[in-house]
Amino acid sequence: MPTTLDPTRRRLLGAAVISAAALSQTPTAAAAGRQDAKVSGGSPPALRTVQANGLEISYAEVGPSNGPPVILLHGWPYDIHAFEAVAPLLVSQGYRVIAPYVRGYGPTRFLSPDTIRNGQPSAVAFDTVAMMDALRIKSAILGGFDWGARSADIIAALWPERCRGLVSVSGYLIGSQAGGSKPLPPAAEFQWWYQFYFATERGRAGYEANRRPFNRLIWQLASPKWSFDDATYARSADAFDNPDHVAIVIHNYRWRMGLAEGEARYDAFEAKLAAAPTIGVPTITLEGDANGAPHPEPSAYAAKFTGPYVHRLVEGGIGHNLPQEAPGPFAQAILDVTRL
Structure with a gap:
């Protein structure tokens, strides 16, 4: 039987110190954090790093090391504070x-200055x-949500x-x-205005x-x-100061429109993704009832999930950063x- 989070416990844990300790690492971020996320007792653990795929990936980790692993993937223009x-x-x-x-976000860095700053979905x-x-x-x-949901879809x-x-979040995003x-x-084209902006050099310079x-x-x-406040936005906005952020974002959106090339080592992946493969792993898709970003209707992608599957609408004015x-x-x- 599925575990259900007790509503009272949910409210208490939502302000738990774990979130601040794990996800607010820089002095700026810590100072800007909401009052209900202050750390009481002890210092926040440092972000961890691991070298993988030509990157030094920075990540937060909390919970028992022998627990079932959950990997949470953020999108653009957000960061790991989405999961605090x-x-x-x-x-x-x-x-x-x-x-x-x-x-291209936060402390994650490329190991070599010669590596192509590639934002194509299969690379991410x-x-x-x-x-x-x-x-x-x-x-x-x-x-995940946004880019993160797309990455999770691709891996699945x-x-x-x-x-x-x-x-x-927002279902099947493989393209x-x-x-x-x-x-x-x-x-629908109007909703993608920023993608067309990024296709221009003016857009790159403006971003x-x-x-x-x-x-x-x-x-x-x-x-x-x-109604997010200035402090909430500022904590995530620090991640956009990454020296490769603009290059990765611009390449991602230009690649989608065929205006930028990817790397040959990902060609085999992209060929498979171009066939819009089905996903057979247990899946729950989510959508907010007030998502103002471009997103497909659940009925348009339900058939892409061939394993145990449930779609849930989250009500209450919930937008893109679900x-x-x-x-x-x-x-x-x-x-x-x-447990589906």
Whole structure:
């Protein structure tokens, strides 16, 4: 029978010190944290690093080292603080929780200045597989949103043996350059305005110069009913100061439109993804009832999940950053997915 999080315990754990200790590492982030996330007793543990796929990946880890592993993957333009209230809920149930900074975010760094700053989806997803190899994690529950959901989808499709269960906000997000070249209805094209902006050199320069106000605008548009405060945004915005952030973001969106090339070593992965493979691992997809970002309708992708599958609508004005806006339902999906 699925474990159900007690509502009172959920509220208490949502403000637990684990979240602040694990996910607020820099002095700036710690000082800017909400008052209900202050650490009481002891110093926050340092972020950990592991070398994988040409990167030194920085990640937060909480929970018992022998617990069932859960890997939580953030999207653009967000960071691991999206999971700060999710992590303690999972730790309370005995899970080992790992939240890595995606390439181009936070302290994650390329090991060589000569490495291509590649943001294509299969490369971003393979970073997680390589990290799992380096940490000797054979399989894990994967949960994510935005880019993170896409990476989790890709891993579940291409390496199902590495994914015990999948929790994907906005469902099936696997795409291809061929698919990205097809025009959409005008209203749908309008929602992707930033992708067309990034396709221009003016857009690249504008994002470089204005990444913090630009990404704050994305937060507001993607989650129109989420009244986040300045401190909440500032903690995540520090991750955009990564020296490779702009290059990775611009390459990602240009690659989708066929305006930038990927790396040949990922060609075989992309060929498989272009066929829109089904996903057979146990899956729960989630959608907020006020998601202002472009996203597919659940009915459009339900057939892509051929294993045990449930879709859940999370109500209450929940937008695109579902784990941070609704940590309880997101954590509950992680707990439930391997019991479908």
